[in-house]
Amino acid sequence: MPASALDILVQHSLRKTTVRMQVLDIFLQAKEALSHNDIELHFNQLDRITLYRTLKTFEEKGVIHKAIDGSEKLKYALCSGHCSEHAHEDHHAHFHCDHCGKTICIESMHIPAVQAPVGFQLSGAYRVLKGTCAACS
Ligand SMILES: [Zn+2]
Numbered sequence: 001m002p003a004s005a006l007d008i009l010v011q012h013s014l015r016k017t018t019v020r021m022q023v024l025d026i027f028l029q030a031k032e033a034l035s036h037n038d039i040e041l042h043f044n045q046l047d048r049i050t051l052y053r054t055l056k057t058f059e060e061k062g063v064i065h066k067a068i069d070g071s072e073k074l075k076y077a078l079c080s081g082h083c084s085e086h087a088h089e090d091h092h093a094h095f096h097c098d099h100c101g102k103t104i105c106i107e108s109m110h111i112p113a114v115q116a117p118v119g120f121q122l123s124g125a126y127r128v129l130k131g132t133c134a135a136c137s
């Protein structure tokens with residue numbers, strides 16, 4: 001994983017802005033998937049549109065990916081560094097803690113290639129592990 005927020009912006013040819021730097025720092029420190037709300041809590045004043053656009057840009061550029069965890073919340077997690085624009089490589093499982101609701105990437109657990117039934121079109125495949133995280137057990 002890249003060392004700093006600036007490294008990540010440079011790697012993905014993204015212009016440096018205060019909000020982008022701050023949001024990346026929050027992800028780097030969190031070490032878990034974050035929802036829109038989780039990120040908003042770190043800001044005193046930030047309009048939702050700016051944050052929404054920042055996350056959308058990050059996702060498009062391969063900086064963050066959706067961490068599907070089986071809960072209602074949409075969460076994002078930092079990509080491993082192999083992702084680029086329109087080419088995400090985040091085919092790994094996510095662990096969701098039933099207790100605290102934390103979601104983390106399990107990058108060592110790859111999702112095997114799956115075949116959709118004849119006539120069906122696959123748009124995604126997710127693997128979710130549920131249970132209790134280290135902090136809660
Ligand atoms: Zn990715």
Ligand SMILES: [Zn+2]
Nearest residue numbers: 097100133136
């Ligand atoms: Zn937990």
Ligand SMILES: [Zn+2]
Nearest residue numbers: 067077090105
């Ligand atoms: Zn992930």
